[in-house]
Amino acid sequence: MNDVTRAVVVARTPDGPPAPEDFEVVEVPIAAAVEDQVVVRVDVLSLDPYLRSLLGGAHLDDPPVAPGQVVPGRSVATVVESRSTEVPVGATVLAETGWRELAVLPAAAVSPVSVPDGVPDSAMLGPLGMPGLTAYAAHVRHLTPGAGETVVVGSATGGVGSVAGHLASLAGARTIGIVGNATKVELARSLGYDEVVVRTAPDWVEALHAASPDRVDCYLHMGDQATLDGVVEHLAVGARVSLCGLIDQSNGAPPTRLRAGALMAARATVHGMVVHDHADLAADHVDRVAALLATRRLTLLEDRYSGLESAGAAFAALMSGRNRGKVVVAVSKESQS
Numbered sequence: 407m408n409d410v411t412r413a414v415v416v417a418r419t420p421d422g423p424p425a426p427e428d429f430e431v432v433e434v435p436i437a438a439a440v441e442d443q444v445v446v447r448v449d450v451l452s453l454d455p456y457l458r459s460l461l462g463g464a465h466l467d468d469p470p471v472a473p474g475q476v477v478p479g480r481s482v483a484t485v486v487e488s489r490s491t492e493v494p495v496g497a498t499v500l501a502e503t504g505w506r507e508l509a510v511l512p513a514a515a516v517s518p519v520s521v522p523d524g525v526p527d528s529a530m531l532g533p534l535g536m537p538g539l540t541a542y543a544a545h546v547r548h549l550t551p552g553a554g555e556t557v558v559v560g561s562a563t564g565g566v567g568s569v570a571g572h573l574a575s576l577a578g579a580r581t582i583g584i585v586g587n588a589t590k591v592e593l594a595r596s597l598g599y600d601e602v603v604v605r606t607a608p609d610w611v612e613a614l615h616a617a618s619p620d621r622v623d624c625y626l627h628m629g630d631q632a633t634l635d636g637v638v639e640h641l642a643v644g645a646r647v648s649l650c651g652l653i654d655q656s657n658g659a660p661p662t663r664l665r666a667g668a669l670m671a672a673r674a675t676v677h678g679m680v681v682h683d684h685a686d687l688a689a690d691h692v693d694r695v696a697a698l699l700a701t702r703r704l705t706l707l708e709d710r711y712s713g714l715e716s717a718g719a720a721f722a723a724l725m726s727g728r729n730r731g732k733v734v735v736a737v738s739k740e741s742q743s
Protein backbone atom coordinates (compact mmCIF):
# COMPACT_ATOMS: atom_id res chain seq x y z
CA MET A 407 0.00 0.00 0.00
CA ASN A 408 1.24 3.52 -0.82
CA ASP A 409 2.06 5.79 2.09
CA VAL A 410 1.21 8.92 0.09
CA THR A 411 -1.55 9.81 -2.36
CA ARG A 412 -2.23 12.76 -4.63
CA ALA A 413 -4.86 15.21 -3.41
CA VAL A 414 -6.11 18.72 -4.12
CA VAL A 415 -5.74 21.22 -1.31
CA VAL A 416 -6.98 24.77 -0.98
CA ALA A 417 -4.05 27.00 -2.04
CA ARG A 418 -5.85 30.19 -0.97
CA THR A 419 -9.41 31.00 0.01
CA PRO A 420 -11.21 32.26 -3.13
CA ASP A 421 -12.03 35.95 -3.30
CA GLY A 422 -15.21 36.11 -5.38
CA PRO A 423 -15.72 33.41 -8.01
CA PRO A 424 -13.07 30.70 -7.55
CA ALA A 425 -10.07 30.48 -9.90
CA PRO A 426 -8.02 27.38 -10.79
CA GLU A 427 -5.08 28.90 -8.85
CA ASP A 428 -7.09 28.66 -5.63
CA PHE A 429 -6.34 24.91 -5.73
CA GLU A 430 -3.13 22.90 -5.80
CA VAL A 431 -2.36 19.22 -6.37
CA VAL A 432 0.02 17.88 -3.70
CA GLU A 433 1.03 14.55 -2.18
CA VAL A 434 -0.44 13.86 1.24
CA PRO A 435 0.30 11.02 3.65
CA ILE A 436 -2.13 8.12 3.77
CA ALA A 437 -2.35 5.88 6.83
CA ALA A 438 -2.57 2.10 6.68
CA ALA A 439 -6.13 0.80 7.07
CA VAL A 440 -6.91 -0.65 10.51
CA GLU A 441 -9.71 -2.97 11.64
CA ASP A 442 -13.13 -1.99 10.14
CA GLN A 443 -11.56 0.40 7.65
CA VAL A 444 -11.31 0.26 3.87
CA VAL A 445 -9.02 1.86 1.31
CA VAL A 446 -10.89 3.21 -1.71
CA ARG A 447 -9.69 4.37 -5.10
CA VAL A 448 -11.59 7.45 -6.20
CA ASP A 449 -13.12 6.81 -9.63
CA VAL A 450 -15.45 9.74 -10.25
CA LEU A 451 -15.52 12.83 -8.06
CA SER A 452 -18.53 15.16 -7.72
CA LEU A 453 -18.01 18.93 -7.82
CA ASP A 454 -20.83 20.89 -6.19
CA PRO A 455 -21.45 24.61 -5.69
CA TYR A 456 -21.92 24.29 -1.90
CA LEU A 457 -18.16 23.80 -1.69
CA ARG A 458 -17.69 27.47 -2.53
CA SER A 459 -19.68 28.44 0.59
CA LEU A 460 -17.75 25.86 2.59
CA LEU A 461 -14.41 27.35 1.50
CA GLY A 462 -15.66 30.77 2.59
CA GLY A 463 -16.90 29.49 5.96
CA ALA A 464 -20.50 30.31 5.03
CA HIS A 465 -22.08 26.87 4.59
CA LEU A 466 -24.69 26.26 7.26
CA ASP A 467 -22.85 25.53 10.54
CA ASP A 468 -19.93 23.73 8.86
CA PRO A 469 -16.39 24.85 9.72
CA PRO A 470 -14.48 26.53 6.85
CA VAL A 471 -11.94 24.55 4.81
CA ALA A 472 -8.68 26.38 5.42
CA PRO A 473 -5.73 26.73 3.01
CA GLY A 474 -3.64 23.55 3.09
CA GLN A 475 -6.64 21.30 3.75
CA VAL A 476 -7.85 18.71 1.24
CA VAL A 477 -11.03 19.89 -0.52
CA PRO A 478 -14.02 17.83 0.65
CA GLY A 479 -16.19 16.00 -1.85
CA ARG A 480 -18.20 12.89 -2.60
CA SER A 481 -17.10 10.18 -5.00
CA VAL A 482 -17.97 6.94 -6.59
CA ALA A 483 -15.03 4.77 -5.60
CA THR A 484 -13.72 1.19 -5.71
CA VAL A 485 -12.63 -0.66 -2.58
CA VAL A 486 -9.01 -1.72 -3.15
CA GLU A 487 -8.24 -2.98 0.35
CA SER A 488 -10.61 -4.03 3.12
CA ARG A 489 -10.21 -4.72 6.83
CA SER A 490 -13.97 -5.20 7.11
CA THR A 491 -16.11 -8.30 6.75
CA GLU A 492 -18.95 -6.08 5.52
CA VAL A 493 -17.30 -4.45 2.50
CA PRO A 494 -15.42 -6.64 0.01
CA VAL A 495 -12.49 -5.62 -2.16
CA GLY A 496 -13.80 -4.66 -5.60
CA ALA A 497 -17.07 -3.19 -4.32
CA THR A 498 -18.21 0.08 -5.92
CA VAL A 499 -19.19 2.51 -3.20
CA LEU A 500 -20.30 6.06 -2.57
CA ALA A 501 -18.05 7.86 -0.09
CA GLU A 502 -17.00 11.26 1.22
CA THR A 503 -13.42 10.95 0.01
CA GLY A 504 -12.46 14.53 -0.73
CA TRP A 505 -10.53 15.51 -3.84
CA ARG A 506 -7.89 12.77 -3.76
CA GLU A 507 -6.87 9.55 -5.50
CA LEU A 508 -6.93 7.18 -2.49
CA ALA A 509 -8.77 7.49 0.81
CA VAL A 510 -8.88 5.45 4.01
CA LEU A 511 -12.36 5.43 5.52
CA PRO A 512 -14.42 3.56 8.11
CA ALA A 513 -16.25 0.74 6.34
CA ALA A 514 -19.45 2.05 7.92
CA ALA A 515 -19.00 5.37 6.11
CA VAL A 516 -19.20 3.94 2.60
CA SER A 517 -22.42 2.79 0.96
CA PRO A 518 -22.93 0.44 -1.98
CA VAL A 519 -23.66 1.94 -5.38
CA SER A 520 -26.71 0.58 -7.10
CA VAL A 521 -27.82 1.84 -10.51
CA PRO A 522 -30.12 0.33 -13.15
CA ASP A 523 -28.54 -1.62 -16.03
CA GLY A 524 -27.09 0.69 -18.64
CA VAL A 525 -26.87 3.68 -16.27
CA PRO A 526 -23.33 4.77 -15.30
CA ASP A 527 -22.36 4.57 -11.62
CA SER A 528 -21.67 8.32 -11.69
CA ALA A 529 -25.44 8.91 -11.84
CA MET A 530 -25.19 8.41 -8.05
CA LEU A 531 -23.48 11.81 -7.94
CA GLY A 532 -26.12 13.55 -10.07
CA PRO A 533 -29.74 12.54 -10.76
CA LEU A 534 -29.62 9.61 -8.28
CA GLY A 535 -27.62 11.54 -5.70
CA MET A 536 -27.77 14.81 -3.78
CA PRO A 537 -28.62 17.09 -6.76
CA GLY A 538 -31.42 14.75 -7.86
CA LEU A 539 -32.82 14.52 -4.33
CA THR A 540 -32.78 18.33 -4.16
CA ALA A 541 -34.82 18.56 -7.35
CA TYR A 542 -37.19 15.82 -6.20
CA ALA A 543 -37.75 17.34 -2.75
CA ALA A 544 -38.36 20.80 -4.21
CA HIS A 545 -40.85 19.25 -6.63
CA VAL A 546 -42.89 17.17 -4.17
CA ARG A 547 -42.63 19.37 -1.05
CA HIS A 548 -42.21 22.97 -2.19
CA LEU A 549 -43.45 23.53 -5.73
CA THR A 550 -46.12 20.80 -6.11
CA PRO A 551 -46.96 21.87 -9.67
CA GLY A 552 -50.30 20.86 -11.15
CA ALA A 553 -51.17 20.20 -14.79
CA GLY A 554 -51.19 23.41 -16.79
CA GLU A 555 -49.30 25.44 -14.20
CA THR A 556 -46.18 27.34 -15.20
CA VAL A 557 -42.91 26.30 -13.55
CA VAL A 558 -39.71 28.32 -13.87
CA VAL A 559 -36.39 26.59 -13.12
CA GLY A 560 -33.16 28.56 -12.65
CA SER A 561 -29.79 27.03 -13.67
CA ALA A 562 -31.97 24.92 -15.92
CA THR A 563 -29.28 22.73 -17.48
CA GLY A 564 -27.32 22.06 -14.27
CA GLY A 565 -27.23 19.08 -11.95
CA VAL A 566 -30.40 20.05 -10.05
CA GLY A 567 -32.15 21.94 -12.84
CA SER A 568 -31.94 19.17 -15.43
CA VAL A 569 -33.91 16.88 -13.09
CA ALA A 570 -36.30 19.52 -11.74
CA GLY A 571 -37.51 20.61 -15.17
CA HIS A 572 -38.19 17.05 -16.18
CA LEU A 573 -40.22 16.27 -13.05
CA ALA A 574 -42.33 19.39 -13.63
CA SER A 575 -42.97 18.40 -17.26
CA LEU A 576 -44.06 14.93 -16.16
CA ALA A 577 -46.55 16.57 -13.78
CA GLY A 578 -48.11 18.25 -16.82
CA ALA A 579 -46.75 21.72 -16.09
CA ARG A 580 -45.44 24.17 -18.69
CA THR A 581 -41.75 24.55 -18.02
CA ILE A 582 -39.52 27.55 -18.55
CA GLY A 583 -35.79 27.08 -18.08
CA ILE A 584 -33.53 30.00 -17.25
CA VAL A 585 -29.98 29.74 -18.60
CA GLY A 586 -26.96 32.03 -18.51
CA ASN A 587 -26.09 32.26 -22.15
CA ALA A 588 -27.40 31.56 -25.63
CA THR A 589 -25.21 28.48 -26.10
CA LYS A 590 -27.32 26.66 -23.48
CA VAL A 591 -30.69 27.32 -25.16
CA GLU A 592 -30.66 24.25 -27.41
CA LEU A 593 -29.33 22.15 -24.54
CA ALA A 594 -32.24 23.24 -22.34
CA ARG A 595 -34.70 22.48 -25.13
CA SER A 596 -33.18 19.03 -25.54
CA LEU A 597 -33.90 18.44 -21.85
CA GLY A 598 -37.57 19.09 -22.55
CA TYR A 599 -38.16 22.68 -21.39
CA ASP A 600 -41.10 24.24 -23.26
CA GLU A 601 -39.49 27.69 -23.22
CA VAL A 602 -35.99 28.95 -22.47
CA VAL A 603 -35.03 32.42 -21.25
CA VAL A 604 -31.44 33.72 -21.24
CA ARG A 605 -31.03 35.63 -17.98
CA THR A 606 -28.16 37.75 -19.30
CA ALA A 607 -30.04 39.04 -22.37
CA PRO A 608 -31.00 42.74 -22.05
CA ASP A 609 -34.68 41.93 -22.68
CA TRP A 610 -34.84 38.79 -20.57
CA VAL A 611 -37.70 40.05 -18.38
CA GLU A 612 -39.82 40.75 -21.47
CA ALA A 613 -38.91 37.27 -22.74
CA LEU A 614 -40.02 35.76 -19.42
CA HIS A 615 -43.33 37.63 -19.58
CA ALA A 616 -43.90 36.51 -23.17
CA ALA A 617 -43.17 32.90 -22.18
CA SER A 618 -45.53 33.02 -19.17
CA PRO A 619 -48.58 35.13 -20.07
CA ASP A 620 -50.45 33.72 -17.04
CA ARG A 621 -47.49 34.49 -14.78
CA VAL A 622 -45.40 32.00 -12.81
CA ASP A 623 -46.98 29.47 -10.44
CA CYS A 624 -43.80 27.76 -9.26
CA TYR A 625 -40.22 28.97 -9.16
CA LEU A 626 -37.14 26.97 -8.26
CA HIS A 627 -34.58 29.68 -7.58
CA MET A 628 -30.98 28.78 -8.34
CA GLY A 629 -29.35 31.94 -9.55
CA ASP A 630 -28.51 35.52 -8.81
CA GLN A 631 -30.31 38.52 -7.35
CA ALA A 632 -31.41 39.97 -10.69
CA THR A 633 -33.00 36.67 -11.73
CA LEU A 634 -34.80 36.33 -8.41
CA ASP A 635 -36.17 39.87 -8.67
CA GLY A 636 -37.35 39.40 -12.26
CA VAL A 637 -39.23 36.19 -11.54
CA VAL A 638 -40.66 37.26 -8.18
CA GLU A 639 -42.15 40.37 -9.82
CA HIS A 640 -44.00 38.08 -12.22
CA LEU A 641 -45.54 35.51 -9.83
CA ALA A 642 -49.15 34.36 -10.16
CA VAL A 643 -51.47 34.53 -7.17
CA GLY A 644 -50.82 31.49 -4.95
CA ALA A 645 -47.30 30.95 -6.29
CA ARG A 646 -44.78 28.68 -4.58
CA VAL A 647 -41.10 29.58 -4.50
CA SER A 648 -38.26 27.29 -3.43
CA LEU A 649 -35.07 29.16 -2.54
CA CYS A 650 -32.47 26.59 -3.44
CA GLY A 651 -29.26 28.17 -4.70
CA LEU A 652 -27.84 31.65 -4.15
CA ILE A 653 -24.79 31.25 -6.32
CA ASP A 654 -23.84 34.92 -6.62
CA GLN A 655 -23.99 35.27 -2.83
CA SER A 656 -21.83 32.13 -2.50
CA ASN A 657 -19.33 33.82 -4.81
CA GLY A 658 -19.12 36.89 -2.56
CA ALA A 659 -21.98 39.15 -3.73
CA PRO A 660 -24.03 40.93 -1.02
CA PRO A 661 -26.70 38.88 0.80
CA THR A 662 -29.69 38.08 -1.42
CA ARG A 663 -32.82 40.12 -0.69
CA LEU A 664 -36.48 39.26 -1.31
CA ARG A 665 -38.99 41.69 -2.81
CA ALA A 666 -41.59 41.47 -0.07
CA GLY A 667 -44.21 43.55 -1.89
CA ALA A 668 -44.27 41.27 -4.93
CA LEU A 669 -44.46 38.17 -2.71
CA MET A 670 -47.27 39.69 -0.67
CA ALA A 671 -49.25 40.69 -3.77
CA ALA A 672 -48.94 37.12 -5.07
CA ARG A 673 -49.86 35.65 -1.65
CA ALA A 674 -46.83 33.52 -2.34
CA THR A 675 -45.35 30.78 -0.20
CA VAL A 676 -41.57 30.85 0.04
CA HIS A 677 -39.68 27.71 1.10
CA GLY A 678 -36.03 27.48 2.05
CA MET A 679 -34.38 24.35 0.66
CA VAL A 680 -31.79 22.42 2.63
CA VAL A 681 -31.57 19.02 1.00
CA HIS A 682 -30.47 17.25 4.21
CA ASP A 683 -33.94 17.93 5.64
CA HIS A 684 -35.40 15.65 2.97
CA ALA A 685 -33.36 12.48 3.50
CA ASP A 686 -36.61 10.63 4.22
CA LEU A 687 -37.51 11.06 0.53
CA ALA A 688 -34.32 9.36 -0.70
CA ALA A 689 -35.86 5.94 -1.38
CA ASP A 690 -38.83 7.42 -3.29
CA HIS A 691 -36.48 9.73 -5.16
CA VAL A 692 -34.17 6.92 -6.25
CA ASP A 693 -37.09 4.67 -7.32
CA ARG A 694 -38.65 7.41 -9.39
CA VAL A 695 -35.53 8.85 -10.97
CA ALA A 696 -33.86 5.46 -11.59
CA ALA A 697 -36.94 4.39 -13.56
CA LEU A 698 -36.74 7.57 -15.64
CA LEU A 699 -33.05 7.02 -16.36
CA ALA A 700 -33.48 3.32 -17.13
CA THR A 701 -36.18 4.09 -19.70
CA ARG A 702 -34.16 7.04 -21.08
CA ARG A 703 -36.97 9.48 -20.38
CA LEU A 704 -34.45 11.44 -18.28
CA THR A 705 -31.09 12.35 -19.81
CA LEU A 706 -27.94 11.92 -17.74
CA LEU A 707 -26.25 15.20 -18.58
CA GLU A 708 -22.65 15.17 -17.32
CA ASP A 709 -19.87 17.68 -17.82
CA ARG A 710 -16.97 15.27 -17.33
CA TYR A 711 -13.34 16.29 -16.73
CA SER A 712 -10.34 13.96 -16.63
CA GLY A 713 -7.67 13.74 -13.93
CA LEU A 714 -7.40 15.21 -10.45
CA GLU A 715 -5.35 18.13 -11.79
CA SER A 716 -8.43 19.32 -13.76
CA ALA A 717 -10.62 19.64 -10.63
CA GLY A 718 -9.70 23.26 -9.80
CA ALA A 719 -10.41 24.51 -13.31
CA ALA A 720 -13.60 22.44 -13.45
CA PHE A 721 -14.81 23.98 -10.20
CA ALA A 722 -13.99 27.49 -11.43
CA ALA A 723 -15.98 26.78 -14.62
CA LEU A 724 -18.94 25.47 -12.58
CA MET A 725 -19.04 28.53 -10.34
CA SER A 726 -18.99 30.93 -13.29
CA GLY A 727 -21.75 29.12 -15.22
CA ARG A 728 -19.45 27.53 -17.82
CA ASN A 729 -20.71 24.00 -17.11
CA ARG A 730 -23.20 22.03 -19.14
CA GLY A 731 -24.81 19.57 -16.76
CA LYS A 732 -23.59 17.92 -13.59
CA VAL A 733 -19.84 18.46 -13.16
CA VAL A 734 -17.77 15.37 -12.37
CA VAL A 735 -14.07 14.53 -12.58
CA ALA A 736 -12.93 11.08 -13.69
CA VAL A 737 -9.99 10.61 -11.31
CA SER A 738 -8.83 6.99 -11.68
CA LYS A 739 -7.35 5.76 -14.96
CA GLU A 740 -10.01 3.03 -14.97
CA SER A 741 -12.80 5.64 -15.08
CA GLN A 742 -11.16 7.78 -17.76
CA SER A 743 -11.56 5.27 -20.59
Ligand SMILES: NC(=O)c1ccc[n+]([C@@H]2O[C@H](COP(=O)([O-])OP(=O)(O)OC[C@H]3O[C@@H](n4cnc5c(N)ncnc54)[C@H](OP(=O)(O)O)[C@@H]3O)[C@@H](O)[C@H]2O)c1
Nearest residue numbers: 455561564565566585586628629630651679680681726727
Ligand atom coordinates in the same frame (compact mmCIF):
# COMPACT_ATOMS: atom_id res chain seq x y z
N1 LIG B 1 -30.31 24.17 -0.95
C1 LIG B 1 -29.81 22.96 -1.17
O1 LIG B 1 -29.97 22.04 -0.36
C2 LIG B 1 -29.06 22.73 -2.45
C3 LIG B 1 -28.70 21.44 -2.86
C4 LIG B 1 -28.06 21.28 -4.10
C5 LIG B 1 -27.76 22.41 -4.86
N2 LIG B 1 -28.08 23.64 -4.38
C6 LIG B 1 -27.80 24.85 -5.16
O2 LIG B 1 -28.51 24.75 -6.38
C7 LIG B 1 -27.77 25.42 -7.38
C8 LIG B 1 -27.55 24.46 -8.54
O3 LIG B 1 -26.70 23.42 -8.11
P1 LIG B 1 -26.07 22.44 -9.19
O4 LIG B 1 -25.18 21.52 -8.48
O5 LIG B 1 -27.15 21.89 -10.02
O6 LIG B 1 -25.17 23.43 -10.05
P2 LIG B 1 -25.33 23.77 -11.58
O7 LIG B 1 -26.68 24.30 -11.82
O8 LIG B 1 -24.88 22.59 -12.36
O9 LIG B 1 -24.23 24.91 -11.76
C9 LIG B 1 -24.39 26.18 -11.24
C10 LIG B 1 -25.13 27.08 -12.25
O10 LIG B 1 -25.48 28.30 -11.64
C11 LIG B 1 -25.91 29.13 -12.68
N3 LIG B 1 -25.84 30.54 -12.32
C12 LIG B 1 -26.91 31.33 -12.13
N4 LIG B 1 -26.51 32.55 -11.80
C13 LIG B 1 -25.16 32.56 -11.78
C14 LIG B 1 -24.19 33.55 -11.51
N5 LIG B 1 -24.51 34.81 -11.18
N6 LIG B 1 -22.89 33.19 -11.58
C15 LIG B 1 -22.54 31.93 -11.90
N7 LIG B 1 -23.43 30.95 -12.17
C16 LIG B 1 -24.73 31.27 -12.12
C17 LIG B 1 -25.06 28.76 -13.89
O11 LIG B 1 -25.96 28.40 -14.92
P3 LIG B 1 -26.50 29.51 -15.96
O12 LIG B 1 -25.31 30.35 -16.28
O13 LIG B 1 -26.98 28.68 -17.10
O14 LIG B 1 -27.58 30.26 -15.26
C18 LIG B 1 -24.29 27.53 -13.42
O15 LIG B 1 -24.18 26.58 -14.45
C19 LIG B 1 -26.48 25.89 -6.76
O16 LIG B 1 -26.61 27.26 -6.41
C20 LIG B 1 -26.35 25.04 -5.53
O17 LIG B 1 -25.62 25.66 -4.49
C21 LIG B 1 -28.72 23.82 -3.21
